Amino acid sequence: xxxTITLIPGDGIGPEVSKAVQVILAAAGVSIEWEEVKTxxxxxxxxxxxxxxGVLESIRKNHVALKGPLATAxxxxxxxxxxxxxxxLDLYANVRPVKNLAGVQTRFQNVDLVLxxxxxxxxxxxxxxxxxxxxxxxxxxxxxxxxxRIARFGFEYARKWGRKKIHAIHKANIMKMSDGLFLxxxxxxxxxxxxxxxxxxxxxxxxxxxxxNPTQFDMLLLTNLYGDIMSDLAAGLVGGLGVxxxxxxxxxxxxxxxVHGTAPDIAGxxxxxPTALLMSALMMLRHIGENAAALNIEGALYKVYREGKSLxxxxxxxxxxxxxTEAVVRAFEK
Ligand code: NAI
Numbered sequence: 530x531x532x533t534i535t536l537i538p539g540d541g542i543g544p545e546v547s548k549a550v551q552v553i554l555a556a557a558g559v560s561i562e563w564e565e566v567k568t569x570x571x572x573x574x575x576x577x578x579x580x581x582x583g584v585l586e587s588i589r590k591n592h593v594a595l596k597g598p599l600a601t602a603x604x605x606x607x608x609x610x611x612x613x614x615x616x617x618l619d620l621y622a623n624v625r626p627v628k629n630l631a632g633v634q635t636r637f638q639n640v641d642l643v644l645x646x647x648x649x650x651x652x653x654x655x656x657x658x659x660x661x662x663x664x665x666x667x668x669x670x671x672x673x674x675x676x677x678r679i680a681r682f683g684f685e686y687a688r689k690w691g692r693k694k695i696h697a698i699h700k701a702n703i704m705k706m707s708d709g710l711f712l713x714x715x716x717x718x719x720x721x722x723x724x725x726x727x728x729x730x731x732x733x734x735x736x737x738x739x740x741x742n743p744t745q746f747d748m749l750l751l752t753n754l755y756g757d758i759m760s761d762l763a764a765g766l767v768g769g770l771g772v773x774x775x776x777x778x779x780x781x782x783x784x785x786x787x788v789h790g791t792a793p794d795i796a797g798x799x800x801x802x803p804t805a806l807l808m809s810a811l812m813m814l815r816h817i818g819e820n821a822a823a824l825n826i827e828g829a830l831y832k833v834y835r836e837g838k839s840l841x842x843x844x845x846x847x848x849x850x851x852x853x854t855e856a857v858v859r860a861f862e863k
């Protein structure tokens with residue numbers, strides 16, 4: 530079956546890692562017609578990007594997109610396009626599997642967990658204003674509706690993928706109303722899933738537990754800001770942002786993307802690691818039912834990492850993006 534998928538190559542190393550993923554998926558025999566939407570390179574021109582690029586129309590039509598990183602200005606300029614895309618398409622669930630990759634040296638082995646982050650509200654609602662000069666207010670929005678929806682997504686995900694335990698992460702001892710509402714909503718959903726063990730942890734303790742003993746966790750359910758921070762912390766446990774994937778999933782549409790940024794320091798040099806985007810593409814293939822192809826590519830990727838001869842610099846090798854890509858293609862089960 531032929532799939533039409535929106536491709537947002539992104540900025541910086543985005544086009545380089547996107548090309549590598551396209552080559553690998555084509556070599557695996559997955560039939561994909563890529564509908565590529567252009568990126569606007571200048572940050573100042575980005576306010577109208579979502580409308581002018583046609584990206585929203587393309588994703589609404591195809592329902593699935595693969596996305597490279599997009600640059601966002603820090604502390605000035607228009608809001609992040611990444612956040613804009615998630616909001617416009619109501620991609621309320623951010624899914625981040627975090628797992629050791631054989632061949633990547635890390636402090637811990639056997640880490641295998643999934644973080645589910647609420648993607649649409651919390652402090653990311655973007656509601657900030659100056660009350661008086663020198664005083665700024667930023668609103669943390671938590672609703673029963675969004676909390677219940679993300680909790681349900683998390684528990685259903687656990688059932689679908691054979692996970693056994695969910696920790697809800699919060700700071701309801703201090704933010705009794707907002708994080709309290711997230712917890713009470715989650716508890717109601719948890720009570721309907723007696724087959725999944727449900728626990729709660731305060732965010733600061735959860736961070737400490739993660740760096741002491743990450744293998745105790747199976748799935749974490751988090752509001753937007755805690756999820757953003759803890760998912761990068763978790764990525765660090767298995768080798769960093771270059772080797773972890775993510776999916777932003779809504780009722781009808783989904784965008785799969787690497788969690789790293791545009792890596793301006795190495796852009797254009799041909800040395801970027803496409804692993805994170807490739808793993809995101811594997812999540813995407815499973816999302817569209819191409820499980821066999823995903824398994825085949827995953828096997829080839831793991832083999833290249835186990836052998837360790839064609840790895841890129843960020844994971845201790847000296848291969849270029851093209852050499853790594855070739856190695857994965859050569860490693861397919863024929
Ligand atoms: P970054 O992830 O781009 O870079 C951090 C470090 O990791 C750099 O040394 C970089 O060379 C390295 N790195 C990242 N990805 C790599 C890869 N695939 N292969 C090899 N090395 C890799 O983070 P930074 O510098 O904080 O952000 C740069 C830009 O990216 C910013 O404009 C930021 O807003 C944007 N960004 C976009 C994201 C997205 O589109 N989802 C996510 C994170 C950042």
